[in-house]
Amino acid sequence: MNEMSNKWIGKNTIRPDGAEKVTGRAEYAADTTMPGMLWGKILRSPYPHATIKSIDTKKAESLPGVHAVATHDDSVDFPLDTPVILGIQDMRWMARNVLAKEKVLFHGHPIAAVAAKTEEIAQKACELIEVDYEVHDWAIEINDAIKDDAPILHDFIKFDGKPSNIAGTLEHKKGDIDKGFEEADVIIEKDFETAAVHQGYLENHACLVSVAPDDKTVIWSSSQGQFMVRAMTSFITGIPQSNIRAIPAEIGGGFGGKTIVYLEPVAAILSKKSGRPVKMMMTREEVMRASGPTSASKSTVKIGATKDGKIIAAKGVFYLQAGAFPGSPIRGAAGCCLAPYDIPNAHTLGYDVVSNRSKVAAYRAPGAPIGAYAVECVLDEIAESLNICPLEFRLKNAAKEGTKAVHGPTYPKMGYVETLEAALKNPHYKLPLKKCQGRGVASGFWFNAGGESCAQVNITEDGNVAVTTGHPDIGGSRASIANITAELLGIDINRVSVTIGDTASIGFSNLTGGSRVLFASALVVTESTKQVIDILKDRAAKIWNIDKEAIDWENGVAKPAGDNAGKFKPLTLAEIADQATPTGGPIGAGHQVNTVGAEGGFATHICDVEVDVELGIARILKYTAIQDVGKAIHPAYVEGQLQGGVVQGIGWALNEEYIYNDKGKLDNPGFLDYRIPVCSDLPMIDTVIVEVPNPKHPQGVRGVGEVPIVPPLAAIANAIYNAVGKRFYSLPMSPPKVLEGLEQK
Amino acid sequence: MSKKIHVTTSINGEETEYLCEPYDTMLDVLRNQLNLTGSKEVCSSGDCGACSVTLNDRLVCSCLMLAAEAEGQEIRTIEGMTENGNFHVLQQKFLEHAALQCGICTPGMLVAAKALLDKNPSPTETEIRFWLAGNLCRCTGYDKIVRAVQAASEEIKESA
Ligand code: FES
Numbered sequence A: 001m002n003e004m005s006n007k008w009i010g011k012n013t014i015r016p017d018g019a020e021k022v023t024g025r026a027e028y029a030a031d032t033t034m035p036g037m038l039w040g041k042i043l044r045s046p047y048p049h050a051t052i053k054s055i056d057t058k059k060a061e062s063l064p065g066v067h068a069v070a071t072h073d074d075s076v077d078f079p080l081d082t083p084v085i086l087g088i089q090d091m092r093w094m095a096r097n098v099l100a101k102e103k104v105l106f107h108g109h110p111i112a113a114v115a116a117k118t119e120e121i122a123q124k125a126c127e128l129i130e131v132d133y134e135v136h137d138w139a140i141e142i143n144d145a146i147k148d149d150a151p152i153l154h155d156f157i158k159f160d161g162k163p164s165n166i167a168g169t170l171e172h173k174k175g176d177i178d179k180g181f182e183e184a185d186v187i188i189e190k191d192f193e194t195a196a197v198h199q200g201y202l203e204n205h206a207c208l209v210s211v212a213p214d215d216k217t218v219i220w221s222s223s224q225g226q227f228m229v230r231a232m233t234s235f236i237t238g239i240p241q242s243n244i245r246a247i248p249a250e251i252g253g254g255f256g257g258k259t260i261v262y263l264e265p266v267a268a269i270l271s272k273k274s275g276r277p278v279k280m281m282m283t284r285e286e287v288m289r290a291s292g293p294t295s296a297s298k299s300t301v302k303i304g305a306t307k308d309g310k311i312i313a314a315k316g317v318f319y320l321q322a323g324a325f326p327g328s329p330i331r332g333a334a335g336c337c338l339a340p341y342d343i344p345n346a347h348t349l350g351y352d353v354v355s356n357r358s359k360v361a362a363y364r365a366p367g368a369p370i371g372a373y374a375v376e377c378v379l380d381e382i383a384e385s386l387n388i389c390p391l392e393f394r395l396k397n398a399a400k401e402g403t404k405a406v407h408g409p410t411y412p413k414m415g416y417v418e419t420l421e422a423a424l425k426n427p428h429y430k431l432p433l434k435k436c437q438g439r440g441v442a443s444g445f446w447f448n449a450g451g452e453s454c455a456q457v458n459i460t461e462d463g464n465v466a467v468t469t470g471h472p473d474i475g476g477s478r479a480s481i482a483n484i485t486a487e488l489l490g491i492d493i494n495r496v497s498v499t500i501g502d503t504a505s506i507g508f509s510n511l512t513g514g515s516r517v518l519f520a521s522a523l524v525v526t527e528s529t530k531q532v533i534d535i536l537k538d539r540a541a542k543i544w545n546i547d548k549e550a551i552d553w554e555n556g557v558a559k560p561a562g563d564n565a566g567k568f569k570p571l572t573l574a575e576i577a578d579q580a581t582p583t584g585g586p587i588g589a590g591h592q593v594n595t596v597g598a599e600g601g602f603a604t605h606i607c608d609v610e611v612d613v614e615l616g617i618a619r620i621l622k623y624t625a626i627q628d629v630g631k632a633i634h635p636a637y638v639e640g641q642l643q644g645g646v647v648q649g650i651g652w653a654l655n656e657e658y659i660y661n662d663k664g665k666l667d668n669p670g671f672l673d674y675r676i677p678v679c680s681d682l683p684m685i686d687t688v689i690v691e692v693p694n695p696k697h698p699q700g701v702r703g704v705g706e707v708p709i710v711p712p713l714a715a716i717a718n719a720i721y722n723a724v725g726k727r728f729y730s731l732p733m734s735p736p737k738v739l740e741g742l743e744q745k
Numbered sequence B: 001m002s003k004k005i006h007v008t009t010s011i012n013g014e015e016t017e018y019l020c021e022p023y024d025t026m027l028d029v030l031r032n033q034l035n036l037t038g039s040k041e042v043c044s045s046g047d048c049g050a051c052s053v054t055l056n057d058r059l060v061c062s063c064l065m066l067a068a069e070a071e072g073q074e075i076r077t078i079e080g081m082t083e084n085g086n087f088h089v090l091q092q093k094f095l096e097h098a099a100l101q102c103g104i105c106t107p108g109m110l111v112a113a114k115a116l117l118d119k120n121p122s123p124t125e126t127e128i129r130f131w132l133a134g135n136l137c138r139c140t141g142y143d144k145i146v147r148a149v150q151a152a153s154e155e156i157k158e159s160a
């Protein structure tokens, strides 16, 4: 496609769902109702670790207004010794996370649920449920969970032949690490820690579920995947997928945290038992206690370089906390941390550690910020000790087309070097700094992803276009899909509508996550639209009674390819649609495929901070995020992804943390004490979009959303060092910690 | 069982009556009784601004206000923001500037931003940032929201 002639791709069009969202009409899961609806509430564990000896629900059941009570016994049983894998999740854990079975494993773990006439009655009934517990010692922090005499969460998890809280490992190796370090002139090794942080989507988990007496089930819910909701609900309730229609409500943010279910199977069980639709909504406190977050971590990174600035060996060991059940994002930490560099000898190793906290869920580039934080901070120290500019140092070691990455692949064309060059050229990098101000840089990588995707493109009877895809739109992907469809068909954007289909109206489409949605939906929408154009040409051929090959599709009309084809007045989309019935029937096409060819994305960030040395507050003065996105289909929403990711990274670096008390209970389950960045904390976030097209994608798309959260943790830590001459190795760099550090200096 | 309270109030310029429990918040009644679900419930503790409405032109968190307190007062919500079927300039600028991603914070942001511009049609960037500090957004990093409010302010000044 000729870049210059693009009319819609690369344009900041108004999103198709915008009007509904600025008028308050958009329907989120909590905004839905059904006739005869009941309200569901969950009883949660008051202990971080206990065996459930018995549950007595009689008193709750007899409270007036209560219609059903559910416990794990009402769900399908998944024996502990048989894995049941769905995507990256194991249904053994998922079922026990949704309703505890043998044990409660964290404070806030769901034990039972009630459906009643009102939320108040449901809540009261929960308090009447009697649970007999045998309380055990617990382990919250990684160090407590991995020590020799740690309380064991799951007896059947073994490490080195012994019961352990280390549930798994993952490793990448390249070259000869020992030899590499022998050849190094400078070696720096440091330990790092990061606190658990929550995705912080504003919309609390919510759903409305109706199970009819014949098991026909309708689910409205807030999720990053209606098909995931259907599959997991089916597994846990035993209702076949064909009986479940899962409707993707508008979603109020997810960032990975809504890639698993919490409420839907419980509401389905309550609905089946009560014979009424059941609505469930978490409170913010429940969201904080029992959903997400991402892992806390501890890690050690050692890097060796030669005098002339070549990285020759790198080793990283990462312990990531998984919460109550196995499955922390060690792949992101150990896999992404060295990806931007061409390093001959390397070894990364990740440990998945369970402890008595809520089960972690994916969070934007899961694991990658943790790995990059440690590596990019050590690189800053090496650059300093060699007296090289940190960007030039990275440039000297940058991975390029043909580099074999530590995590395995050999890179095709990719744009990391371009982000570094853009950073070096950016005026921001040269701006003068005052006292207590400092500048830091860091880079980051995310794999991006493909996977199952479906699209249907239909021509309406009046000659407009209705596109349906299967991935929930969280950040404006419908606008990009409209841009692509309008471009390919050569019509005005306002003639294209884009809808996210429910599980009954579009084929299986994988989750919205991993920066895969636009990559995958652009592929299937492009393919479907091409088929539609082919059909349109065929219909024009029938109308003119000439060969289809003699017809061109251009600027929204069918026209004869040349003089030999004959002289005909071009046919518009509307004119062809008008004759659809006599020429063969409705016009439309769909494509469904496992999309492949996703390629990684790289970013380099520049951050300026000012540290108030009296109060220990680090303020972001200026921030520039530079990223290779492949191709920006809708630049404003690409910028929005970069800005949003950066600000989540700022929160992670400076303020956000899960704080547990000595009873194993989360002490800050609300926005007052778990402080995400607010408008007055921040400057504008500048962005530079680099476009090195993904050669394996029709529009060159790579994926955007994950990468921008990867560099900020280290960029900010390096900037604080530059400002005050003190390095911090533990996140968040909150005011008390910064003050303490400055005093020790 | 407690006795319900009868309330007569004005919502988006329309006289409205409802019965509420003494403990019901304004947000409960808006969302669950009056079907005005544009105001969102996120924190229920005054920390996020997603439930922002105006009470006699003053910006309040409807989750912190009791429904009974609306008696004889004037409430305005996001549903009352369009004018004669047209977008308010802030709504238009939010769309043009891509100032929303998931959109869950958007109704509260718009109500809060309108309350600001009604009081101060030419706020500085700092004034905008501090005024909106009580309205959380996790998606946008606020950059485009601030720009949209600035653009709306420009347009209001031009047409004044
Ligand atoms: S719901 Fe009212 S301020 Fe958050």
Ligand code: FES
Pocket (backbone or CB within 6 Å): A202, A252, A253, B099, B100, B101, B102, B103, B104, B105, B106, B136, B137, B138, B139, B140
């Ligand atoms: S747009 Fe999602 S919270 Fe603001």
